[in-house]
Amino acid sequence: MSLPPMNMPRGVTPISHDIYNLHMITLYICCAIGVAVFAVLFYTLIKHRRSQGAKAASFHGNTLVEIIWTTIPILILVALAIPATIVLSRIHNTDKSKLNIKITGYQWKWGYEYLDQGIKFLSNLSTPQAQIDGVEKKDLHFLQEVDHPMVVPINQKIRLLVTSDDVIHDWWVPELGLKQDAIPGYINENWIYVTKPGTYRGQCGELCGAQHGFMPIVVKAVTADQFKQWVKAHQPKKQGASV
Amino acid sequence: MSHDHHGPAKGLKRWLFTTNHKDIGTLYLILSLVMFFVAGTMALVIRVELFEPSKVLVSPQFFNQMTTMHGLIMVFGVVMPAMAGLANWLIPLMIGAPDMALPRLNNWSFWLLPFAFSLLASTLFMQGGGPDFGWTFYAPLSTTYGPKSTDFFIFSVHMMGISSILAALNIVVTIFNMRAPEMTWSKLPIFVWSWLVTAFLLLGVMPVLAGCVTMMLMDRHFHTSFFNAAGGGDPVLFQHIFWFFGHPEVYILILPGFGVISEIIPTFSRKKLFGFHAMVYATVAIAFLAFIVWMHHMFTTGAPLGAQLFFMYSTMLVAVPTGVKIFNWVATMYRGSITLETPMLFAIGFLIFFTIGGFSGLMLAIVPADYQYRGSYFVVAHFHYVLIAGSLFSIMAAVYYWLPKWSGKMYSECLGKWHFWLTMIGMNVTFFPLHFVGLAGMPRRIPDYALQFTDFNQLATIGAFIFGFSQLLFLYNVMVTAMRKGQDNLPDKVWDGAHGLEWTIPSAAPYHTFETPPHVE
Numbered sequence A: 001m002s003l004p005p006m007n008m009p010r011g012v013t014p015i016s017h018d019i020y021n022l023h024m025i026t027l028y029i030c031c032a033i034g035v036a037v038f039a040v041l042f043y044t045l046i047k048h049r050r051s052q053g054a055k056a057a058s059f060h061g062n063t064l065v066e067i068i069w070t071t072i073p074i075l076i077l078v079a080l081a082i083p084a085t086i087v088l089s090r091i092h093n094t095d096k097s098k099l100n101i102k103i104t105g106y107q108w109k110w111g112y113e114y115l116d117q118g119i120k121f122l123s124n125l126s127t128p129q130a131q132i133d134g135v136e137k138k139d140l141h142f143l144q145e146v147d148h149p150m151v152v153p154i155n156q157k158i159r160l161l162v163t164s165d166d167v168i169h170d171w172w173v174p175e176l177g178l179k180q181d182a183i184p185g186y187i188n189e190n191w192i193y194v195t196k197p198g199t200y201r202g203q204c205g206e207l208c209g210a211q212h213g214f215m216p217i218v219v220k221a222v223t224a225d226q227f228k229q230w231v232k233a234h235q236p237k238k239q240g241a242s243v
Numbered sequence B: 001m002s003h004d005h006h007g008p009a010k011g012l013k014r015w016l017f018t019t020n021h022k023d024i025g026t027l028y029l030i031l032s033l034v035m036f037f038v039a040g041t042m043a044l045v046i047r048v049e050l051f052e053p054s055k056v057l058v059s060p061q062f063f064n065q066m067t068t069m070h071g072l073i074m075v076f077g078v079v080m081p082a083m084a085g086l087a088n089w090l091i092p093l094m095i096g097a098p099d100m101a102l103p104r105l106n107n108w109s110f111w112l113l114p115f116a117f118s119l120l121a122s123t124l125f126m127q128g129g130g131p132d133f134g135w136t137f138y139a140p141l142s143t144t145y146g147p148k149s150t151d152f153f154i155f156s157v158h159m160m161g162i163s164s165i166l167a168a169l170n171i172v173v174t175i176f177n178m179r180a181p182e183m184t185w186s187k188l189p190i191f192v193w194s195w196l197v198t199a200f201l202l203l204g205v206m207p208v209l210a211g212c213v214t215m216m217l218m219d220r221h222f223h224t225s226f227f228n229a230a231g232g233g234d235p236v237l238f239q240h241i242f243w244f245f246g247h248p249e250v251y252i253l254i255l256p257g258f259g260v261i262s263e264i265i266p267t268f269s270r271k272k273l274f275g276f277h278a279m280v281y282a283t284v285a286i287a288f289l290a291f292i293v294w295m296h297h298m299f300t301t302g303a304p305l306g307a308q309l310f311f312m313y314s315t316m317l318v319a320v321p322t323g324v325k326i327f328n329w330v331a332t333m334y335r336g337s338i339t340l341e342t343p344m345l346f347a348i349g350f351l352i353f354f355t356i357g358g359f360s361g362l363m364l365a366i367v368p369a370d371y372q373y374r375g376s377y378f379v380v381a382h383f384h385y386v387l388i389a390g391s392l393f394s395i396m397a398a399v400y401y402w403l404p405k406w407s408g409k410m411y412s413e414c415l416g417k418w419h420f421w422l423t424m425i426g427m428n429v430t431f432f433p434l435h436f437v438g439l440a441g442m443p444r445r446i447p448d449y450a451l452q453f454t455d456f457n458q459l460a461t462i463g464a465f466i467f468g469f470s471q472l473l474f475l476y477n478v479m480v481t482a483m484r485k486g487q488d489n490l491p492d493k494v495w496d497g498a499h500g501l502e503w504t505i506p507s508a509a510p511y512h513t514f515e516t517p518p519h520v521e
Ligand code: HEM
Pocket: B040, B043, B044, B046, B047, B067, B068, B070, B071, B072, B074, B075, B078, B079, B133, B134, B135, B136, B380, B384, B387, B388, B391, B392, B430, B444, B445, B446, B464, B467, B468
């Protein structure tokens, strides 16, 4: 038996890699501080017990150590803030994107619109109700499967415009390192650059009503050629009138 | 002087009309205990539903009502009243005052609460169900799409808010005006300091919450569009207002706990608190920072880079004063003469697990990483570490610590220890695995989930039952101690390392104390 997933996925976009690294650095720093603090604590708990004959010392302040343990954390925080700032400004840079996809949250499904290609469709949960009710055997991708996945080409900067038609939803795909609220009246911008073909799954990340747990996101990343074919197959037929 | 007519009234009237700070403190604590089991039962309903993917027990709709009610009641019905109960019992005793400054108002502050919570609980039985939009009640889910009972929820929040404001006012006035003559600011016990700062936080933000729910009410019934984009309003405005209240609120839940721990650790280490002044400054600094970091709950709403950077830096800064506090507590124990009675066990539990909650808090401050954490079970794990190990453990530590003073009787140390160990194990088995499922991508507030999250969720549910049922030991221990007839002949100073005016009066504390101001050492 293998262990279930226990950590943030490293993901398949440059940003998701950055985020993963930030996450791990912060985690390691926290672990190091934790080990230091708890080591002193447990040492004290073992050695300085009255049952071990410990007599209480009488000091109750020491300016030097207090200055030290204020300054060192500040330095650590500065060291963390620098890479975080760099990554964050990268996230905010949506320049030079080739493809624009508008994502709209609805109670309870997602709408995708390829602004330059004129493709538009809705994406619904495709897990049968019988599986949800527990009367039928569950598929591997129980609750993380949809009828029409969002299809994107790899190795291209894609701009995502996220909005909502009713309440606040949140478009979250961990492996793309992207979580963006879908807010009525707002169009939030973000971007992805997928480096590996594959199917990536996520879910709505903001409580949006009774079916909040049932609005998954599936993104299929394909090669540029496959994407062209997909566009051709899905583009609405030009109306004859223009001839 | 003869004050023989001054004993408590008999029967129900004593509790309804009481203006005695000790009675009111007891009332708050009892309310909190009752609410703890109510909200705890709701948590178990949630955990049962999450034992397996797909429907186990309740509908998604009812699941949302349970998470909402659990959160609301734990925050407003358990932790806040418990802290208020401690304030009422202890502040007058610690500063050498005969009572709170405004005793009749004090009675009102308390008695609003049972009505507020009855109203809130009644919404579960209304047509359309109770509030189902989370304790954060984001618009427009709560305004445009909320069930009918949302209006009762709003009214109930108004009542709780009024109660808290009055209580905070009373505490501030008491601390400013009722101190024994020699009780200078630098002699003020650290618990009282913590509550003073907390009271200012309350006065600062409860009106904001009141404004927020009032705007909701207007949107729902009076054709305004504060939060409705279709009418020219702004749903993000709601979040700004809510979190301007909500972020300081989480410090309101924890700062008095810091005060409690700062009283208990010195007692059982038989050493003075390390860095008293630094502790007070750190508390004030945390309270100040609390007012300027609210947007860190909204990093995914699409704010501009500059704003995100500001809130990231200010949030990270909170780690500094918090760290100072942790270091000072450890230094207080260092080279002490430590004994591990139940209150001390809870204090050490607080120290260790609150620190872990602090670490996940620091991780959440890093904005790019927060994109992956927020709205996931990682956040649920984080805030339960700080709320259970922080607020709840400090409340329990306080009850065990002062119960002998309040009641004149000693609780069962053996049961207390069992309670501690089971609680600690239960809480970690429940919430530690939830970090993992959160990181792996499980959103919070979902009734069913994908298969890969099953194992850890089952573990968490088992942990929750261990946690939940071990609280019955607490209930039993406290009830038996409090109701048992007779006295245990405890010394005034119940714990040999204790300091402070409350340990100079008899145990049990007489109904009236400090009618003439005491002498402060
Ligand atoms: C037996 C102990 C507890 C258990 C098993 C428990 C369990 C849970 C669970 C399963 C959730 C739902 C998470 C979600 O779906 O988002 C939750 C939410 C929450 N809990 Fe607890 N909890 C416990 C104690 C506490 C305590 C002591 C507090 C506060 C003092 C607290 C405050 C909250 C809050 C504020 C929420 C968020 C509610 C919301 O999403 O609107 N819990 N808890």
